[in-house]
Amino acid sequence: MAVFDLILGLLLVVLVWKSLSVSDLFGAVISFMAFGLLMAVAWVRLEAPDIALAEAAIGSGLTGALLFSTLGRLPHSEARQPVVSRTVRNGPGYWMTTGFWWVLAILLSIAFLFSLLDLQTPGLGGLLQERLPESGVLNPVTAVLLNFRSLDTVMEIAVLLLAVVVAWSMGTVVWPVKRTLPSPLLPGFVRLLTPFFLLVSFSLLWRGSHAPGGAFPSGAVLAAAGILLLLAGKTTRICPRFMFWLRWILAVGLLVFVFAGVSLMVAGYGFLVYPEQWAGALILLIEVSAGVSIGAMLMALYIGGEPDIHSA
Amino acid sequence: MADWIPVVIIFMPLLAAVLVFTQTVRGVAATLATGGFLLIGLVALGSEVSGQGPWLTWQPGGWPVPLGLRWQADSFSVVMLAMVSLVAVSGGLFATGFLPTALPSAERHFWTLWLFTWAAMNSLLLAADLFNIYVGLELMALAAVGLISLSRETEALQAAMRYFLVTLFGSMLYLMGVALLYGQYGMLDQAALAAVIEHGLANVVAAVLITLGLLIKTALFPVHFWLPSAHGKAPVPVSALLSAVVVAVCFFIMYRLWSGLFFVFLADQPAMVLGVVGLASIFWGGLQALRQQSLKMIVAYSTIAQFGYVMLVFPVFAAGGATVLAWHGAVMLVLAHGLAKASLFFAAGCLHIAYDHDRIRELPGGVGRLGWVWLAFALAAASIVGLPPSGGFVGKWRLLQAAVLGEAWFWAVVMVLGALLTGAYMYRGLETAWRPAAPAEAVRTVPGIMVAVTLFCAVGAVAIGFLAVPLESFLGRTFEPLPIAGG
Numbered sequence: 001m002a003v004f005d006l007i008l009g010l011l012l013v014v015l016v017w018k019s020l021s022v023s024d025l026f027g028a029v030i031s032f033m034a035f036g037l038l039m040a041v042a043w044v045r046l047e048a049p050d051i052a053l054a055e056a057a058i059g060s061g062l063t064g065a066l067l068f069s070t071l072g073r074l075p076h077s078e079a080r081q082p083v084v085s086r087t088v089r090n091g092p093g094y095w096m097t098t099g100f101w102w103v104l105a106i107l108l109s110i111a112f113l114f115s116l117l118d119l120q121t122p123g124l125g126g127l128l129q130e131r132l133p134e135s136g137v138l139n140p141v142t143a144v145l146l147n148f149r150s151l152d153t154v155m156e157i158a159v160l161l162l163a164v165v166v167a168w169s170m171g172t173v174v175w176p177v178k179r180t181l182p183s184p185l186l187p188g189f190v191r192l193l194t195p196f197f198l199l200v201s202f203s204l205l206w207r208g209s210h211a212p213g214g215a216f217p218s219g220a221v222l223a224a225a226g227i228l229l230l231l232a233g234k235t236t237r238i239c240p241r242f243m244f245w246l247r248w249i250l251a252v253g254l255l256v257f258v259f260a261g262v263s264l265m266v267a268g269y270g271f272l273v274y275p276e277q278w279a280g281a282l283i284l285l286i287e288v289s290a291g292v293s294i295g296a297m298l299m300a301l302y303i304g305g306e307p308d309i310h311s312a
Numbered sequence: 313m314a315d316w317i318p319v320v321i322i323f324m325p326l327l328a329a330v331l332v333f334t335q336t337v338r339g340v341a342a343t344l345a346t347g348g349f350l351l352i353g354l355v356a357l358g359s360e361v362s363g364q365g366p367w368l369t370w371q372p373g374g375w376p377v378p379l380g381l382r383w384q385a386d387s388f389s390v391v392m393l394a395m396v397s398l399v400a401v402s403g404g405l406f407a408t409g410f411l412p413t414a415l416p417s418a419e420r421h422f423w424t425l426w427l428f429t430w431a432a433m434n435s436l437l438l439a440a441d442l443f444n445i446y447v448g449l450e451l452m453a454l455a456a457v458g459l460i461s462l463s464r465e466t467e468a469l470q471a472a473m474r475y476f477l478v479t480l481f482g483s484m485l486y487l488m489g490v491a492l493l494y495g496q497y498g499m500l501d502q503a504a505l506a507a508v509i510e511h512g513l514a515n516v517v518a519a520v521l522i523t524l525g526l527l528i529k530t531a532l533f534p535v536h537f538w539l540p541s542a543h544g545k546a547p548v549p550v551s552a553l554l555s556a557v558v559v560a561v562c563f564f565i566m567y568r569l570w571s572g573l574f575f576v577f578l579a580d581q582p583a584m585v586l587g588v589v590g591l592a593s594i595f596w597g598g599l600q601a602l603r604q605q606s607l608k609m610i611v612a613y614s615t616i617a618q619f620g621y622v623m624l625v626f627p628v629f630a631a632g633g634a635t636v637l638a639w640h641g642a643v644m645l646v647l648a649h650g651l652a653k654a655s656l657f658f659a660a661g662c663l664h665i666a667y668d669h670d671r672i673r674e675l676p677g678g679v680g681r682l683g684w685v686w687l688a689f690a691l692a693a694a695s696i697v698g699l700p701p702s703g704g705f706v707g708k709w710r711l712l713q714a715a716v717l718g719e720a721w722f723w724a725v726v727m728v729l730g731a732l733l734t735g736a737y738m739y740r741g742l743e744t745a746w747r748p749a750a751p752a753e754a755v756r757t758v759p760g761i762m763v764a765v766t767l768f769c770a771v772g773a774v775a776i777g778f779l780a781v782p783l784e785s786f787l788g789r790t791f792e793p794l795p796i797a798g799g
Contacts, residue, residue, distance in 0.1 A: 100534075108520065112488065115514035119495035127379055148379050151372045155435065155447045158326060159454060162428050165333060166458035169421035247334045254330055258323055261372075271319045273374035 005045060012038055025074070029067045036060025049212040050141040053204075057220035062298055065227055069302055136279025138210035145214065146283045150272045154261070157254045157290055160297045164250055168306035175238045175307045190232035197225035205291050209280065215253075215287045219294025226299040238307050246307075250300060253293025257286050314360060318370050318383045320353040321393060322435045325400075329427035339423025343404035346427065350397045350434075358390050358786070366788055369440065378499040381441035387787045388643055389437050392564055395650045396437070396557045398772065400430045402765045403549040406658055409759030413665055415547055418462040422547075425462075429455040429553065433561045442490045442500045445565060446483065449529070453479040456558055459550040460542050471541040478538040479529055486525030492518035506573045519574050519582070526569075529562040532623065533592035536616045540600070543612040548661030551608065552654040555615045560646050563619055567642065570626060583630030586623055591726050593620025598733035607660040607670040607741055611653065614696060614737065618649050621730055624711060624723055633718025640784050641710030648695050648703025648776050655692035655769035659685050662762050666754045672740060677747035682754070684763050686745035688770035693738040695773040698731050703776030 012035060019031035036059040043052035128140050128148075135143035145153045181187060201221040208214030236242065260282060261272040269275055274282050328342040337345075360368060370383045404426065411419045432452035439445045453476070461472035490500070492514050499505050509515055524535075531539035539559075543551045570578055570586070597617030604610045625642035629635055662685045663678075664670045678686045695702035698709075708731060715724040776783070 108517070111513065111517045112492075112521070115492055115517045116495075118512060118514040119492070123494065123498045124378060131375070131379060148373065148375050149381055149443075151381055152444055152447050155444070155451060158428070158431070159447065159451050161330070161333070162425075162451060162454050162458070165421060165424050165428070166454060166461075169418075169425065169458050169462060171464065244335075251330045251334050254326075258327060262319065262323070265315055265319060270315055270374050271370075271372045 001045075008038060008042055008045065012042065025071055029064065029071060032067065033060050033064035036063065050139075050214070053212050053217045054220075057217045057224075058298075061224060062220055062302070065224075065302055069304065073304070134276060134279075136274060136276065136281075136283055137208075139208060139212065139214075141212070142208045142214050142283070142287075146286060147274060147279065150257075150261075153290075154254070154257050154272075157257060157293065160294065161250060161254055164297050164300045167301055167304060171305045172308035173303060173305040175235070175303075181233050187232040187234070190228050190234075194225055194229065197221055197228070201225070201291070201295070205287055208287055209284065215290040215294055218287075218291040220298060222291065222295030223298035223302070226295065227302050230303075238309060240309060243307065243309060246296070246300075249296045250293060253290035256289035260286055314356060315370065317353050317357045317360070318372070318385070318438050320349055321357070322431060322438060324349045324353070325427045325431035325434060329424050329431060332427060333424045339419075339426075340404065340408055342423065342427060343401065346430070347397060347401040347404075350393075354390065354394055354397065357385060357393070361385060361387055361390055362786060377501040377504050381439075381444050382501055383438040384440035384503070385438055388564070391643060391647060391783070391787070392437050392560070393434060395647050396430065396433050396561070399553060399556050399650055399654045399769075400426070402654060402658075402769055403553050406552070406661070406762050406765045407549040409762040409765075410548055410661060410665070413756065413759065414661075415463055417464070418547065421458070422462060425455050425458040426549075426553070429459065429558070433557060436561050436565060440502050442493065442502065442505075444500075446487055446490060449483055449486065449562075449565075452558060452561070453483065453529075456550075456554060459553070460546040462547055462550065463545075465545070467541070468545040471538075471545040475538050475542040478535075482525040482528035482535075484525070485521045485528070489518040489521030489523075489525065492521070502568065502573050506575070509573065509576065511577070516577070519577055522569060523566065523574075523586075526562055526566040527589065530559055530566060530619055531616055532589050532619060533596050533616070534589075536593065536597070539616060540609060540612045543615065544606075544609045548608075548657055548664070551612070551661075552657035555612065555657060556650040556654040559615060559619060560650055563622060563646065567625070571629070571639075578626065578630055580630065583626045587627030587723060590620040590623025590626075593617060593623065594726065594730040595620075595733065598730070598737060601737040602733075602740065605671055605673070607663060607672055607675070608657070610672075610737055610741055611656045611660055614656075614734070615653060617730070617734060618645075618653070618696060621708070621711075621727070622646060622649070624715075624727060627723050628711060628714045628718055628720055631715070631718030631720035631723075633720075634714040637710050637717065638714035640787055641707050641712075641714060643707075643787060644703055644710060644776065644780065644783070645707030648707055648773050651769050651776065652692040652695040652702075652704060652773035655688050655766055655773060656696070658762065658766035658769060659689040659692070662758045662766055665756055665762070666758050668755045672744055675744045675747075677745055681758055681760070681763050684767055685758070688763075688766040690742055690745060691770035691774050693742055695770075695777075697735045697738050701777040702774045703780070704773065706777050706780040 015031050015035040015038065019028045019035060022028045022031060036055060039059060040052045040056035043049070043055055125140075128144065131148075132138070132140055132143055135147040137143050137146070201218045204213040204218040204221060205215065206213070208218070264273055264275075265271040325346050328337065328346045331337045332339050332342045357368075366386050368385045371377075371380055372383060373380050375381075404423075407422060407426070411422060415422075429452060432448050432455060436445060436448040436452065439448055456479075457472050457476045460475060461469050493505060493509075494500055496512075496514055497505055497508055499508075528535040543555050546554060570582075574582070594617050597613050597615070597620060601610045601613035601617065604613060622642055622645050625638050628638040660670050663675060663682070666682055667675065678684075691702075695704035698704045698707070700709075708727065712724055712727050715721075715727060
């Protein structure tokens with residue numbers, strides 16, 4: 001296996017180098033997606049299947065889709081622009097500053113690598129296993145995300161919602177209109193696939209309580225299904241009522257999480273303190289709403305700006 | 313301990329943001345209501361801190377450290393929270409006048425982003441857990457990027473993009489440092505880590521990475537380059553929020569870490585390095601401010617210089633002598649700077665609305681409403697420079713006293729020179745107010761609410777000087793670092 005790991009590590013470095021240095025952006029995005037997939041394999045090798053799942057679904061799949069949708073909007077150009085213009089590069093001040101930062105970065109990296117040798121404690125694994133039975137779920141990752149450190153997860157869902165708000169604040173997009181595709185094969189195929197996507201999404205959500213899975217990968221699969229439907233020419237009419245429901249669906253994951261926390265506090269348990277007999281059910285409720293919201297958020301990010309009511 | 317206090321303080325603005333996003337509540341109403349709830353929460357928190365202090369902790373989720381995470385608060389957190397709320401509400405009121413006149417297209421999303429930023433700052437001020445701080449930093453940075461780019465002009469978008477990349481880089485450095493600490497001790501709580509941390513390569517690297525990440529976010533000298541464009545090109549209420557409190561919150565975290573977790577390292581070189589960073593920021597920011605042609609850019613550069621000044625608290629700490637005085641000085645400086653800086657940006661915004669530009673050479677002196685704006689500018693500038701009896705004076709005076717008592721003569725000289733430089737560039741702005749007024753030149757009338765808010769913040773910055781004695785007794789007579797506790 002050591003040979004496999006070595007090859008994997010080398011490939012990762014090569015792909016990073018390629019995606020940073022290749023002159024056409026399309027090739028860079030392809031390298032980046034390949035990097036994400038191999039990174040998922042690396043996580044599997046590190047015995048972290050949850051992270052592998054998230055990396056494959058979000059790091060490679062959805063980020064790739066986002067990058068491609070960005071590429072589609074950029075004016076067509078052959079090669080990427082140089083980061084620093086030639087005139088700036090000539091001055092002695094430029095070389096002094098870059099030299100300073102390079103030396104600092106190299107020193108810091110060397111010190112960082114050496115200090116990695118100091119790390120021995122395997123984190124909180126032992127303590128986590130000890131308290132796992134009290135958390136209401138059997139999967140330690142879900143226990144950390146939804147129970148032990150649920151505050152972090154509330155705020156991460158808020159970050160995602162905020163990302164949608166920021167994207168919407170940048171401008172509106174013309175909602176994809178219904179168009180005729182050259183071949184009926186794609187819509188037919190997607191129609192066949194959609195139920196399976198939904199099935200996988202729900203099973204990931206359900207599995208989250210005892211095995212790798214949970215709201216984030218489940219939402220990513222949901223979003224992938226939606227994006228495929230869009231690509232296959234499916235669309236809905238956009239009207240104020242649609243936007244009303246869309247906004248609430250985007251917000252529901254965060255709202256349910258916060259309301260669960262606050263009502264537990266009002267009931268006398270404390271903020272986000274789940275009573276042991278309800279912990280499993282509460283976590284499932286929060287995960288379902290979060291999964292739906294995350295799917296909608298990731299899809300909204302793919303579409304880009306705020307859907308324009310006047311365009312349809 | 314009242315469990316509801318931190319929940320209200322963090323989740324009230326967050327909930328308001330979501331409700332504004334779903335268009336259930338109007339932005340202004342949500343901002344004012346949040347301000348009201350926070351006032352109740354802060355009064356309760358203040359009385360708890362002074363009654364049961366100096367440190368309060370809560371366990372959201374109910375799991376003990378190191379498995380769970382905590383919120384913590386002391387008197388510094390309370391006054392910072394109060395200043396954040398004050399600036400957020402004032403900025404909101406200012407925006408009710410500013411947005412319809414200057415940026416009507418931005419009104420749709422401004423309030424959601426504003427409330428998100430507010431929630432992120434509150435959570436950062438209460439967070440005790442290093443990873444929770446990381447999540448808060450991400451939330452704050454993303455909201456700030458949205459706010460900067462609201463005008464959708466090319467320059468603003470460029471500034472927002474640069475800020476986004478730089479601040480993400482800072483977050484990454486911070487996270488790498490946190491990972492090193494977690495890898496060694498398997499804990500993330502500041503106080504729990506402070507109990508076990510010792511000298512060693514990994515800890516030094518972690519301290520360097522975390523500090524570098526936070527220095528980038530606080531915009532101090534070698535890594536300050538993103539601030540002037542980001543704060544200069546953003547819409548005025550946003551510039552005020554970013555310069556007055558967002559940067560201050562990043563400094564607050566750095567202060568927390570160096571006065572608690574990394575306090576054992578502070579003694580010699582680190583304090584000197586942090587001091588030199590401060591010194592360089594004072595002079596670089598000050599000299600750049602002297603060269604600027606527009607009022608808003610002067611104010612933006614002065615943020616770099618003033619936070620450089622606050623950084624001098626670390627070498628003064630290390631010199632010993634009067635740590636309490638140094639602590640009080642830094643707190644007063646941050647508070648007075650927040651209100652004064654908000655007022656300066658508001659004033660620049662009022663003038664920009666009135667004349668459609670803010671180039672100092674061409675601005676006439678003011679009469680009528682604009683006279684009040686210039687009065688506010690003068691008061692706020694006096695506080696930034698540190699003229700008695702303003703809040704800025706008390707802060708700088710305490711810091712100077714501490715430096716003299718600790719016999720840190722070099723830093724005392726730096727402080728005096730820094731104050732002179734501040735006076736020089738602030739005078740360039742003020743000189744305009746003396747000019748003969750030309751009322752006919754005003755393009756638009758400035759909405760009254762904007763002038764009122766500008767004046768309110770300026771008076772607040774001066775009034776902190778008069779409130780120094782009660783404020784210092786609230787802060788406490790002894791300097792108490794974090795309670796060393798496991799849970």
